[in-house]
Amino acid sequence: MRVDLGNALSTTPGVSESSLERLDEQVAAAHETIEEGRENAEHGYAALNLPDTADPDAIRSAVEPFDAPEAVVTVGIGGSALGAATLSSALAEPSDPDAYYLDNVDPERVTRLLSTLDLSETVVNVVSRSGTTAETLSNFLVVREAMDDAGVDWTDRTFVTTGEEGNLRNLAEKHDLPSLPVPDGVPGRFSALSTVGLAVAAIQGHDLDALLAGARAESERLSGSLFESPAYAYGAASYALANRGALTNAMMPYAEDLEYFAEWFAQLWAESLGKDGLGQTPARALGATDQHSQLQLYRAGPRDKLVTLVRPTERADRGIPETDLEGLSYLGGSSLGELLDAEFEATEASLAAAGVPNVRVEIDAVDERGLGELLYGMEAACVLYGELAGVSTFTQPAVEWGKRAARGLLGGGDFEEADAVSEKTSLVVE
């Protein structure tokens, strides 16, 4: 992963090279804390050890019984879906089993999906770190019933990824389902490079070793200076820019295959850093599509944004046919890839010319190696940002509040948070 901070130096907000040099002392101290956390495999920090602790052989053998299914349906939510979705959507080949994600409980979508699948040729991948998440367990019960109704033995088609204890672990043991453990100390949003994120990639036959090698290469570049580590350069600059008013971070990959990556990044950044009145709101965008919608706001709206532009430097290209259509001849003989790159650089320049900070992040290609670098790099950037900001990066108390309220409403226990629902203020206009 390469990070270029040049377009964030003399912008508004902006961070000068000398202020980055001053910040580097704090980066050195934060790096020591992170390294200590990694050595002791402390909660959260353990995720940065996954390039060495994840076991690709164990993942491959757990999914071996499911040879070449037509489809894989992952039932999970948040960190238990987004990492796998990022990888499977970015790496998808036409011959791969189709990957679907039930990460919501919208009955219409669930029903539609189940009615289109041949369930006897579908693998169900149930993922929940806690084993208690209401959306995941409800969807699983619905899928299981659909399999029963279709005369499919769900115990032959299901595997489970969960913690050592909990409802889902009990279910896996009771029915002797193939299962994988969620590694200790790895929060959901940092679990893409673990059993949680890699199982679907393994079913699809993608190269887990190359993914982990990419992550390892990025981990080996973590050091006590932001000027030596692309991940820390990104984390430190984002932090400094947020302190100076860039309260939104628009993540804008220039590769359709990375569209899900922006979604994954949004959870990582929002849940990890949104605490104590601090944080940086992630916005999801896609180049070049969003040049024709959101870019107007990014360039000319409130001066509260950092735009992160991500691209692979190599991609399979496709030529644009020559044309004698008036005014379009400049396109003929060029290629879609060249056009996309020109758009990337034009957007960068247009933001810089307007004084809007933007950071360029590049990987060689959207392949296993590049994704390993990118996901690990962003995780390390996030952990560093959290250290610099002094927030509790690996917890999500605000999310837990809502979970308790919903559970209380459904009669799943006595939770005072549920009372707040009946105390809602209304001002209805009809």
Ligand SMILES: O=P(O)(O)OC[C@H]1O[C@H](O)[C@H](O)[C@@H](O)[C@@H]1O
């Ligand atoms: O994996 P699970 O325990 O089912 O959790 C799934 C998700 O639930 C919560 O909403 C957390 O805030 C997320 O960080 C987590 O990824």
